[in-house]
Amino acid sequence: MARDTTDDQPIEKIDELVSYIAAGCKPPKAWRIGTEHEKFPFYVDGNRPVPYEGERGIKALLEGMRRTLGWDPIEDAGRIIGLVEPTGQGAISLEPGGQFELSGATLETLHQTCREGNAHLAQLREIAEPLGIRFLGLGASPKWRLSETPKMPKSRYDIMTAYMPKVGTHGLDMMYRTCTIQVNLDFSSEADMRRKMQVSSRLQPLSTALFANSPFTEGRLNGFQSWRGEIWRDTDNQRSGQLPFVFSSDFGFADYVEWALDVPMYFVIREGRYHDCTHVTFRQFMKGALRKELPNGMPTMGDWANHLSTLFPDVRLKRFLEMRGADGGPWRRICALPAFWVGLLYDEEALDAAEELTRGWSFEEVIAMRDAVPAQALSASFRNHELRETAREVLAIARMGLKNRARFNREGFDETGFLNPLDEVVARGTTSAQEMVNAFNTRWGGSIEPVFLEHAY
Template sequence: MSSPSHVAETPITDRNELVATLASGEKPQAQWRIGTEHEKFGFRLDDLRPPTFDGDRGIEALLTGLTRFGWDPVQEDGRTIALLRDNASVTLEPAGQLELSGAALETIHQTCVETGTHLNEVAQVAGELQLGFLGMGFQPKWTRDEMPWMPKGRYKIMREYMPKVGTLGLDMMTRTCTVQVNLDYATEADMVKKFRVSLALQPIATALFADSPFTEGAPNGYQSYRSHIWTDTDNDRTGMLDFVFEDGFGYERYVDYLLDVPMYFSYRDGRYHDASGQSFRDFMVGKLPVLPGQLPTLRDWSDHMTTAFPEVRLKKYLEMRGADAGPWSRLCALPAFWVGLLYDDAALDAAWDLVRDFSLVERNVLRDGVPWHGLKLPFRNGTVLDLSREALKIAVAGLKRRAARNADGQDESKFLEVLQEIVDSGLTPADRKLALFHGEWGGNIDPVFKEFAY
């Protein structure tokens, strides 16, 4: 989830301006970049509890410690709630999950170095505070009530609104972590094709990265409970966006969708105004109840775009949102998977051929079934594992054709080796942790915090 947008406070007077915002994301292929984001759970080494915001070992102390590495603090009401450096940011999710939003980089090699540098910096400061960090899709031990809340204005508004529209929204806010990648498009037609391919294949990413099989110290019956949570968070702003596959889909149709997504807030004069459940369409004509007579700005629109949570989200780029967080290797594998599929023309064509005849029902069966069954979910004459094998093959070929090499001459396909191991074994990260839980961990979840910490 984002901090306040830094877009200019230009008033919006026409719907076409909203369409133009999306169109302004178009870039020639030579300027396509890769922006990787990931979240992680903090925990205290002595009792494994999540750190609060305040205190000598709190999240604010961690953020302050990270400033030694050249990060600039961002404050809200006098408290440090984020960091900025070199077009990247470190921000906080509602319960203090730490998020790196990486810079827009040219290669997976660069984004993996960025991720590693960040994790090393966090490890240094966290070690001094006797804290650790864990990459999984769902908090494996603590209850919702045991999770702390960060002092960010938008989270207070969302916390009060979520129970009105779903039963799991507060779990989404406090107990989930993801890894995602943000990718560019050249034209509206290119955006549409990438949007359709990535939506149809998002359940494949969910299966490959499934790593949230525990709730409150016990197996929960899911491969990706994080993914399941989105099915009962807020149906006005989540899901597979079936309209993306309809004839005529483009920027205008997506703007209409966003205009129908209920608002959360408007950030004005340094504070959040609670507009939860209100209409951006009313805002466009000066009839927003919380700000009567005022018109939205481009910053309001930019903020509003971040409050829709579909499986793939369009802003000035496409965001892949279907994967559980995990270890360093999978944080690099997620952007590699999607770059391999979407940034090479032959791969994009092959991926479209793979999914183009999926029906609306089949796409939603995949989305709803994968959180439970992962790679084992039946599909047509095979399983999701078979689909994953084909998608991975296309991605590997796409990265090899990209031929972006590091100093040792290795191309980016090396970052998919961890996914190849999953496909070859048929075992997801969730499967492997469940085997440890029922085996050498003796039914105790606590070892996960030691064995899988960064």
């Protein structure tokens, strides 16, 4: 989740909220790639979860990373809860259950993205291994019950923990027991944003299928290939899922703003303190609903930025687009996820082809696909064939887009190789989740413990 911000500029009109998002428009030469990836820390001794406190806890891990990197600490009520690179290029943050997240720098090529991921994991191992800590690359916690999962000392998470059971059945699972890989990408104009958001919204369930990597819960098979995908089907549906208005031919920034205005808020920050605001929408906030409850009780641009970061649609619009459909996974997936979306969205020929392929997909068809893939993944039926066949077509488009980008590394290779893990999934016809299920039923002997060896960073 994003680092919470402060910006005291007052908001007077809704048009200012639209302009705030529109300010993200950039010319293609300025487009960048921002990759985020989460992983579960665990103690090698007993494959146990890692608490915040203690000589070998998350706090000690963050302090070690701070000394190694020289990054600035992010604090909440005096406790370190993250790190930020001094110039703002990258941050480390904690998800509610201790999931360790790198929000990467905005980079020009996928080669740089993979080097960043390599460097981060190497630095993390250097600090974590003396503490007896390793990290698990899965989409959902495979072993620990919710009651066994640590809680990180972040004020916003206290508010969300109290609120989530009121609005869905899986909100706490989402917070404490899931991990993702996502990529943040730019747009040049409102029209460009529309095309990218529509294409990526239609294809987000396919991303969930390709990256399905969470078949275990509490040490047992859970019946899903992406339990994380199933969790998101009933988390807080006022702020998550697919958005029907995005599929409109005239969808624009103002439509997203109008939707966001009527989503209940989570919190407002005043003088470093988080105030529970789940009882009002942002529109009500603008009309003075919190004037008597809060110091400086009228909204600011910082409040708007924070509100946008607490909306969870499958594709999230801020001053960039966030692709949110994929399970967390191993190192190769950290590179494959941005490769998939950069290939589709950052080349005009590829975007045209992806748009043409998906143009006729209705909102209802996409919802049906989204409902099917947590259990069936690439075996789900879509338009009278297996989704695997659609995946093959889409990956060919993404490969074309990366080839057209012609971004080479020092050895002369372009970015297309980063799609290889996804090509392998489609070629063999089994997801990472299915491979793990097969191992669980055969050579793992029905034990979950080998996952901590075979799928650890």
